[in-house]
Amino acid sequence: MTIVTGKAEARRRLESGRSSVLRQIWEHRADYAYVLPAIAVMLVVIAYPIYYTIELSFFKTPPGLQLRDKTFIGFDNYTTILTSEVFWRVTWNTLIWTLGSTLIAFVLGFATALALHREFVGRGVLRAILIIPWVISAVAASYIWKWIYHSDFGIIGAVLVGLGLADRPPNFIDSVNTVLPSLIVVNIWREFPFAMIMMMAGLQTVPEQLLRAAQVDGASAWQRFWHVTFPHLRNVSTVTILLLAVANFNSFIIPWIMTGGGPSNASHIWITHIYELAFGRQRWGVASAYSVLLFLTLMTLGYFYVRALSGNERQEGSA
Amino acid sequence: MSTTAETAPRSLSRRRMRVDGWRWTGRIFLAFMLLYTAVPMIWMLI
Helix, strand or coil: CHHHHHHHHHHHHHHHHHHHHHHHHHHCHHHHHHHHHHHHHHHHHHHHHHHHHHHHCCEECCCCCCHHHCEECCCHHHHHHHHCHHHHHHHHHHHHHHHHHHHHHHHHHHHHHHHHHCCCCCHHHHHHHHHHHHHCCHHHHHHHHHHHHCCCCCHHHHHHHHCCCCCCCCCCCCCCCCHHHHHHHHHHHHHHHHHHHHHHHHHCCCCHHHHHHHHHCCCCHHHHHHHHHHHHCHHHHHHHHHHHHHHHHCCCHHHHHHCCCCCCCCCCCHHHHHHHHHHHCCCHHHHHHHHHHHHHHHHHHHHHHHHHHHHHHHHHHHC | CHHHHHHHHHHHHHHHHHHHHHHHHHHHHHHHHHHHHHHHHHHHHC
């Protein structure tokens, strides 16, 4: 009897909840009408491609056949991906690429922001020069660095040979061992200014009185940084790292233009591999399954980003 | 009395030297970053 009463109560609550949601929608019908066109456009340009990609990931799409001739194969594309050696190689590359680029770009950007925080002659000019790599296009940056790394005409090879550090100019982007670190250097070059700008903005919020009080109490420069400056920058650091991680995960232009994923898949990351599978080999099903995995990974990062942002807002609200 | 008077400036100068160390580290680091940023752009212009 008690159970029946409990069930009835739960049903009554559910129904009242539903009716209150419907009532609220009806009360705000004008607001919903205003956002309806935007929602419709989003459904067409965002929701439908996501749905179609997920659907396509369950089909076999042999090259040479039209997409309407695809055959349903369930989770076979996912099994093919997860059991292939290339997938783990590409995943490892993606991890090194994302973690390496993100962490080093963040550390360099943070250190530059700290060094530029002090007043000195020419600070504005230096700041402007350091921001330029972030402003120029990734395509231009890729071609510049391709020439810098060139084994015959590149400046790095010439300097190394000139200094007697190498007998002949090294093949930076033609060797499986050096290609990924070389690309990471280029990516860091383009992205550290972003971290620098974010951290410079964050440094403006550190209370000067606290730093002075710590100095009066005899705290060293390192202690002032570690116990006063850094705790104030924790949230902006989290947001910066997450934004850099998402951007690097999605990074396509630099690896694709500089190496096209080669040599021997040594510089393929997820996004370039997906592009090659879809538009190079026309394996739409496998490429879609890869895209779904990438989407889930990015959604996870996005979740942490939103959590970090809402944490910031809560802190600002309580302050 | 004279001991106190002598130690105070010495500790001050030591602290100043430490601050200078951080400042010089910052300057050298900025010079490195300027080189890292500017060389590719200059190479592009050449």
